[in-house]
Amino acid sequence: MTTLAILTAAGSGSRLGRDLPKALVELGGLPLLLHAARRLAASGVVDALVVTSPPGLVDVVRGLVAADPHVEVPVRVVEGGATRQASVAIGLGLASPADDVVLVHDAARPLVPVTLVRRVVDAVRAGHGAVVPGLAVTDTVKQVEPGPGPELVVGTPERSVLRAVQTPQGFDRTLLERAHTTGAARAVAEHLAATDDAGLVEALGEPVHVVRGDEAAFKITTERDLRLAELVLQDQA
Ligand code: CTP
Numbered sequence: 001m002t003t004l005a006i007l008t009a010a011g012s013g014s015r016l017g018r019d020l021p022k023a024l025v026e027l028g029g030l031p032l033l034l035h036a037a038r039r040l041a042a043s044g045v046v047d048a049l050v051v052t053s054p055p056g057l058v059d060v061v062r063g064l065v066a067a068d069p070h071v072e073v074p075v076r077v078v079e080g081g082a083t084r085q086a087s088v089a090i091g092l093g094l095a096s097p098a099d100d101v102v103l104v105h106d107a108a109r110p111l112v113p114v115t116l117v118r119r120v121v122d123a124v125r126a127g128h129g130a131v132v133p134g135l136a137v138t139d140t141v142k143q144v145e146p147g148p149g150p151e152l153v154v155g156t157p158e159r160s161v162l163r164a165v166q167t168p169q170g171f172d173r174t175l176l177e178r179a180h181t182t183g184a185a186r187a188v189a190e191h192l193a194a195t196d197d198a199g200l201v202e203a204l205g206e207p208v209h210v211v212r213g214d215e216a217a218f219k220i221t222t223e224r225d226l227r228l229a230e231l232v233l234q235d236q237a
Pocket residue numbers: 008009010011012013014015016022023052080081082083084085087088106107108109219220221
């Protein structure tokens with residue numbers, strides 16, 4: 001039985017605001033998606049990769065990955081969809097029956113440690129159908145009624161039970177397929193779409209478990225995150 005990793009890299013990176021898609025932006029001279037692909041491959045627990053490419057860039061992404069000697073697992077590249085959820089669904093369409101475990105990882109989290117990849121896969125192989133890495137939240141979180149002015153606070157969830165979740169998220173393949181099939185109508189637009197795959201599993205009423213995340217797996221959204229990633233990369237060297 002094999003583990004397939006879907007590397008989501010099809011987003012535009014609008015909040016980063018560069019003139020190329022975020023997954024192709026360089027960190028330490030290497031595109032974000034190659035950092036992530038190398039780490040997934042180096043984990044030793046991923047047998048094959050599917051990368052979701054930004055529109056029109058399938059050949060560019062395929063060329064980048066094919067030319068990288070550090071990505072030592074088979075890689076397929078497909079054009080992603082309009083939302084992250086749609087991109088994952090497209091990638092999942094390339095899974096084979098032998099892939100009993102599927103990981104979903106964001107290229108926007110390029111510095112994911114191999115130990116985290118292994119922790120997630122281990123937990124799925126130990127019998128948990130849906131596993132997400134999570135970190136304790138340090139800020140107090142308020143729920144509000146969103147609006148233009150000062151927003152009304154409607155609740156303060158008890159902080160000790162909150163987790164900020166990351167990727168890779170790991171799944172029993174058949175469970176993830178069922179989650180995406182059932183939730184497919186949400187994939188068409190960003191305001192409807194699930195922001196993570198575990199959310200689609202929760203919507204089925206199926207259990208999702210959290211394993212310990214890793215600060216190095218933080219997501220690059222803004223220029224500030226990219227600068228922070230340069231520092232973390234230097235630290236890891
Ligand atoms: N992603 C994807 N397909 C989409 C949208 C996003 O594969 N249609 C991927 C991104 O490439 C990224 C991950 O999902 O690796 C997480 O998304 P996010 O951080 O929001 O990236 P972007 O959508 O590119 O950024 P922004 O929302 O700022 O435009």
